[in-house]
Amino acid sequence: MTFTTRFAPSPTGPLHLGHAYSALLAAGLADAHGGTFILRIEDIDQSRARPAWEQQIYEDLNWLGLRWRKPVLRQSDRLPRYAEALAKLSDLGLTYPCRCNRADIEAAAGAPQEGVPQFGPDGRIYPGTCRNRTIAEATPQDVIRLNMAAALSDLNELSFIETSETLGGKISINPTHLIEAVGDVVLVRRNMGTSYHLSVVVDDAAQAITDVVRGADLFETTQIHVVLQTLLKVPVPRYHHHRLIRDDHGKRLAKRDDARAIAKYRAEGATPEDIRRMVGLPTIKETGKISSLAP
Ligand code: GLU
Numbered sequence: 137m138t139f140t141t142r143f144a145p146s147p148t149g150p151l152h153l154g155h156a157y158s159a160l161l162a163a164g165l166a167d168a169h170g171g172t173f174i175l176r177i178e179d180i181d182q183s184r185a186r187p188a189w190e191q192q193i194y195e196d197l198n199w200l201g202l203r204w205r206k207p208v209l210r211q212s213d214r215l216p217r218y219a220e221a222l223a224k225l226s227d228l229g230l231t232y233p234c235r236c237n238r239a240d241i242e243a244a245a246g247a248p249q250e251g252v253p254q255f256g257p258d259g260r261i262y263p264g265t266c267r268n269r270t271i272a273e274a275t276p277q278d279v280i281r282l283n284m285a286a287a288l289s290d291l292n293e294l295s296f297i298e299t300s301e302t303l304g305g306k307i308s309i310n311p312t313h314l315i316e317a318v319g320d321v322v323l324v325r326r327n328m329g330t331s332y333h334l335s336v337v338v339d340d341a342a343q344a345i346t347d348v349v350r351g352a353d354l355f356e357t358t359q360i361h362v363v364l365q366t367l368l369k370v371p372v373p374r375y376h377h378h379r380l381i382r383d384d385h386g387k388r389l390a391k392r393d394d395a396r397a398i399a400k401y402r403a404e405g406a407t408p409e410d411i412r413r414m415v416g417l418p419t420i421k422e423t424g425k426i427s428s429l430a431p
Contacts, residue, residue, distance in 0.1 A: 139171025141347045143197075143204075144336070146178045147189035151196045151395035154351065154381040154388070157415035161378055163202050164417070174343055174411050177202040179212045180330050191284035196398040200408045201420070209343065211335050218330035221338045221368055222280065222323055226271045228367065230287045231323060233278035234266040241265075253317040257356040261319040281326035285315050287367060298376045299347065309359045320359055338359050341370035352377040353388060379416055 143159040145151060151159075166173040175197065179185035197204070225231050236244070244263040244383065248254055254261060267283060274280060288294075294309040323334045340348060340361075348358075355377050365372045380388045383396070401411060409419040 137346050138173065139166060139169035139347055140345050141166050141171065141177050141349050142174040142340070142343065142345055143349075144176040144178050144339075145193055146181065146184075147186060147193055148181065148184040148404050149189060150394055150399055151193055152375065152381075152394075152396040152398065153401075153411070153415055154396075156196075156398050156411050157381050157417070158349065159197060159202060160200060160350060160412065160415070160417055161376075163204075165347065165349060165376065169347075173202070173204050174345070175202075175208050176210055176339060176343070177210045178332070178335070179210055179379060180328055180332070180335055182212060183327075185212070189402075192399060196402075199402060200398070200411060209339065210329075211339065213338065214335070214342075215329045217338050217342065218324075221286070221334060224368060225282065225323065225364075226280075228287075229353060230283050230367065231270050231280050232267055232283060232320075233274035234262070234269070234281045234320075234322075235275075235278050236262075236265050236375050238282060256318040257320070257354075257360070258282065258318070259398055261317070264320065276328070279322045279326055281320040282323050282364075284288075284320050284363075287363060289312060291363070291366055293361055294359075294366060296358065296372050299374050299376045300378060301357075302379075303377060305395075309362060314359060314363065318356065318360060333360050333364060335366040337370070338369065338370065340373060341365065341368070345373050347374045349376045349378065351380050351388075353380060388392070 141162045143162050145155055163173040165171075175193075177193070179190070199290055222231065241260050241262060245254065245260060245266050246263075262281065266281070269282070288311040291311075294311070295306050296309070298304055298307050321333055322331050325331050350358075358375050358377070362372050382388055398411065409421060412419050
């Protein structure tokens with residue numbers, strides 16, 4: 137299968153240096169493998185997504201020298217696909233509606249116990265209050281969760297191939313870790329019709345992504361995605377978790393770090409080559425091509 141990778145930003149703020157690194161790395165790997173680079177707009181949170189930010193994404197990436205397959209897939213157009221995937225998981229008896237709000241979850245979590253993780257990649261690990269409800273009882277006020285223990289009881293060995301140099305090789309997923317340190321993740325958020333996990337898994341499969349290039353902060357999240365891919369019987373791509381671009385204090389850049397926005401550097405006169413240098417990638421001038429990478 138042709139190497140196919142994607143950059144999948146949410147149009148909820150400006151792209152910053154961390155995004156530039158991720159996009160340039162993904163596009164460079166696609167180039168090096170004679171493959172395809174896809175841009176996907178992850179706009180399921182319509183309360184935060186803005187057309188102006190989407191436009192800015194196209195401008196920034198174009199300016200960086202990237203080109204991608206058209207038309208661009210926008211997740212807000214794909215809600216029926218996510219509903220189909222949810223129905224498959226519900227038919228397997230692995231989902232339940234949950235009416236707990238943040239305060240309910242805090243209250244039910246009780247006092248912290250030594251050695252028991254309280255937070256996973258999605259925040260507070262769900263204490264299971266609504267686990268006995270059935271999907272038939274779901275109301276529009278509910279979120280829909282995956283019953284992680286039930287999901288894993290039907291699955292054998294779970295693993296994925298990591299292709300980054302630092303972590304590279306076969307990564308086995310520990311089911312106990314997923315149950316205890318990740319828990320019953322949300323598949324459908326309130327007023328969203330889907331969640332990040334569900335839509336990413338559905339779209340990576342629909343777009344035949346062979347290689348996901350994403351930040352090392354999503355390593356735990358990848359394990360959730362492998363569970364969903366296995367349950368939905370779609371291929372598990374290879375994963376390349378890359379280093380994170382940090383600020384001067386060592387903190388990972390976030391959307392609110394406008395100071396590191398690509399558009400800001402651009403307005404100040406930086407060139408795309410300057411951006412490559414800033415994120416530790418060889419410049420095109422040095423190598424003559426986009427694909428010479430130091431991941
Ligand atoms: N929309 C996600 C983000 O911006 C995509 C990351 C991924 O799934 O690789 O973090």
